[in-house]
Amino acid sequence: MKRFILLSTLFFFTGVNFLSAQELYMPRNVQIAVKNGTRTLDGSPGINYWQNGGKYNIEETVTPETKVVSGVEQIVYSNNSPDTLKILAIRFVNNVHKPESPRGSEVNDNFFTTGLDITSFSVNGENYNIDSKNWGTVAAVRLKQPLLPHSSAQLNIAWNYPLSKQDGREGQVDSTTFYVAYSYPRVSVYDDYNGWDFLPHTLRQEFYNDFNDYQLSIKVPKDYVVWATGDLLNADEVLQPGIAKRLKDSYTSNDVIHIADFNEMQQHKVTLQNDWNTWKFSADHITDVCYAVSKNYVWDASSALVDSKDNRRASIQAAYNDTAEDFHHSVKWAQNSLQYFSTKWPGVSYPFPKMTAFQGHADMEYPMMVNDATVSDTRRFGNQGFKFAQMVQDHEIAHTYFPFYMGTNEKRYAFMDEGWATTFEYLIGVDENGKAHEDSVYKMFRINRYIHDPSAEEDQPIITMSTQVSGAGYGNNSYGKASLSYLALKDMLGDATFKKALHHYMDEWHGKHPIPWDYFNAMSTGSGQNLNWFFNNWFFTNNYIDLKIDTVQREKDFYTVKVKNVGGFAIPFDIKIIYADGQIAMLHETPAIWEKNSKEQLFKISSKKIIKSVEVDGGIFMDYTPDDNIWKG
Numbered sequence: 001m002k003r004f005i006l007l008s009t010l011f012f013f014t015g016v017n018f019l020s021a022q023e024l025y026m027p028r029n030v031q032i033a034v035k036n037g038t039r040t041l042d043g044s045p046g047i048n049y050w051q052n053g054g055k056y057n058i059e060e061t062v063t064p065e066t067k068v069v070s071g072v073e074q075i076v077y078s079n080n081s082p083d084t085l086k087i088l089a090i091r092f093v094n095n096v097h098k099p100e101s102p103r104g105s106e107v108n109d110n111f112f113t114t115g116l117d118i119t120s121f122s123v124n125g126e127n128y129n130i131d132s133k134n135w136g137t138v139a140a141v142r143l144k145q146p147l148l149p150h151s152s153a154q155l156n157i158a159w160n161y162p163l164s165k166q167d168g169r170e171g172q173v174d175s176t177t178f179y180v181a182y183s184y185p186r187v188s189v190y191d192d193y194n195g196w197d198f199l200p201h202t203l204r205q206e207f208y209n210d211f212n213d214y215q216l217s218i219k220v221p222k223d224y225v226v227w228a229t230g231d232l233l234n235a236d237e238v239l240q241p242g243i244a245k246r247l248k249d250s251y252t253s254n255d256v257i258h259i260a261d262f263n264e265m266q267q268h269k270v271t272l273q274n275d276w277n278t279w280k281f282s283a284d285h286i287t288d289v290c291y292a293v294s295k296n297y298v299w300d301a302s303s304a305l306v307d308s309k310d311n312r313r314a315s316i317q318a319a320y321n322d323t324a325e326d327f328h329h330s331v332k333w334a335q336n337s338l339q340y341f342s343t344k345w346p347g348v349s350y351p352f353p354k355m356t357a358f359q360g361h362a363d364m365e366y367p368m369m370v371n372d373a374t375v376s377d378t379r380r381f382g383n384q385g386f387k388f389a390q391m392v393q394d395h396e397i398a399h400t401y402f403p404f405y406m407g408t409n410e411k412r413y414a415f416m417d418e419g420w421a422t423t424f425e426y427l428i429g430v431d432e433n434g435k436a437h438e439d440s441v442y443k444m445f446r447i448n449r450y451i452h453d454p455s456a457e458e459d460q461p462i463i464t465m466s467t468q469v470s471g472a473g474y475g476n477n478s479y480g481k482a483s484l485s486y487l488a489l490k491d492m493l494g495d496a497t498f499k500k501a502l503h504h505y506m507d508e509w510h511g512k513h514p515i516p517w518d519y520f521n522a523m524s525t526g527s528g529q530n531l532n533w534f535f536n537n538w539f540f541t542n543n544y545i546d547l548k549i550d551t552v553q554r555e556k557d558f559y560t561v562k563v564k565n566v567g568g569f570a571i572p573f574d575i576k577i578i579y580a581d582g583q584i585a586m587l588h589e590t591p592a593i594w595e596k597n598s599k600e601q602l603f604k605i606s607s608k609k610i611i612k613s614v615e616v617d618g619g620i621f622m623d624y625t626p627d628d629n630i631w632k633g
């Protein structure tokens with residue numbers, strides 16, 4: 001740092017007036033929500049904030065011979081809104097398997113099914129004649145008696161649907177292993193800024209769900225194990241005594257316990273030998289429940305301390321094909337993940353009693369569960385052990401916080417969950433593998449394709465509704481670009497202030513439905529700074545990443561370096577000076593430097609020595625044209 005003094009940063013770009021406190025574009029429906037007092041400009045839920053929810057009591061049967069899931073449920077749905085509801089929107093995501101459903105990605109013939117068949121439907125004891133044959137992934141049921149504000153209705157529904165042969169986020173993994181998700185009809189979200197959520201599920205966008213309380217019971221033939229969201233309530237009624245003891249021991253153990261190995265599964269030594277067993281689970285104040293069943297998977301378990309204040313542990317389990325080498329490490333990795341996420345980033349105690357990793361093909365998160373493909377590591381990263389498999393599992397577990405602790409609307413604003421999961425994936429990766437390795441992985445996997453693709457799709461503003469973008473526009477807006485915005489903000493605020501602001505946002509909105517403006521406003525309030533200029537720069541523009549050293553001029557004992565921000569994003573970067581005598585000096589600039597002038601900045605470097613080269617380097621903020629980031633004297 002010797003002989004390297006930043007004397008001043010000059011602003012001389014003219015022709016644009018910068019307002020000191022910019023206002024962010026706010027959609028009219030959000031403005032109305034603020035006016036109605038359900039949301040606020042300081043980013044806290046408004047005095048009139050409300051959300052609807054239900055108590056779900058679900059009983060499902062999985063019949064392996066027919067691959068059919070059938071169920072009955074009772075839903076007590078509470079209308080906490082000030083509105084009289086004349087319809088109920090009923091959602092069944094798995095109707096996306098019907099050939100006539102709109103889809104955002106390709107499927108093969110094995111994907112198609114006949115979808116949902118509702119066999120009975122009643123509201124408050126009154127039978128409804130429902131023909132679900134023409135239902136899509138969401139359908140309106142007109143109520144015979146409107147549901148008044150601050151009242152509830154009891155729905156009783158019976159249904160069945162076939163499991164798809166092609167499994168993705170759910171379906172048949174093999175002939176005796178099924179991942180059963182989105183398996184019950186549910187009331188779609190009715191919220192304060194948008195009313196009923198009638199957006200169809202198309203496979204691309206993910207989900208938006210109320211927080212509900214669940215009692216879930218799953219009936220399967222003997223020798224089938226069930227892994228599900230929530231606490232297993234009746235281990236002794238479904239497992240043989242020795243197996244049940246191992247499972248209970250795992251709840252307090254740091255060691256990985258093999259609850260059931262391959263031979264035990266084959267030799268009928270795991271479940272009770274009744275013709276059918278009914279596995280019972282419960283989970284409260286959570287956005288969804290799902291489960292997996294298998295007759296041939298092995299089962300590991302352990303637990304981790306996730307809250308030292310009350311010595312709370314979370315159960316950690318894994319269910320997989322014994323041949324999947326990476327999954328043999330799954331429980332150990334998850335112990336590390338839960339402890340990292342609880343204590344470092346986001347630094348919020350893991351909020352659930354359990355996490356189960358299941359081997360499927362989805363690379364997908366569910367409350368308290370993840371469904372990941374097995375990866376032989378050479379597929380992605382060369383010979384580096386199982387780092388890719390661990391990274392994917394870390395990512396999916398990170399989703400615990402966004403969208404399951406924070407009930408974000410993934411369908412409209414995917415960056416509110418994928419951007420954070422990608423950020424936590426990076427931060428835990430630095431902890432696990434070191435910064436150099438993780439930087440290269442993040443650049444290769446999350447940024448490289450985006451920044452080197454000059455297509456207009458890549459530069460659509462991040463705030464663009466996720467339903468209105470596709471392909472690269474969806475992927476990079478949701479993952480890489482959004483993650484970079486969070487990491488840029490962390491760099492600008494510093495870790496302590498960034499964490500304080502993030503925790504403010506999370507404390508205000510966990511268990512609720514925040515939207516982007518709640519995030520923006522809560523972070524400004526939590527940090528004690530008006531960050532609108534930053535959010536405007538990152539979320540509401542067509543910016544990309546491209547710095548350039550425009551000129552370097554020497555005058556007496558100092559150099560003047562003009563750096564242009566061609567792409568426009570307010571990124572952090574390093575300036576690296578190499579002197580003629582070989583000495584190197586480094587300086588870090590946070591995104592704050594772009595607040596007053598996001599187009600260009602002048603740096604004065606006091607030096608009596610000759611400078612050989614000056615380079616600007618954004619690191620993981622990869623530059624579109626890195627060749628012009630270096631000046632050589």
Ligand SMILES: [Zn+2]
Pocket residue numbers: 395396399417418421
């Ligand atoms: Zn994700």
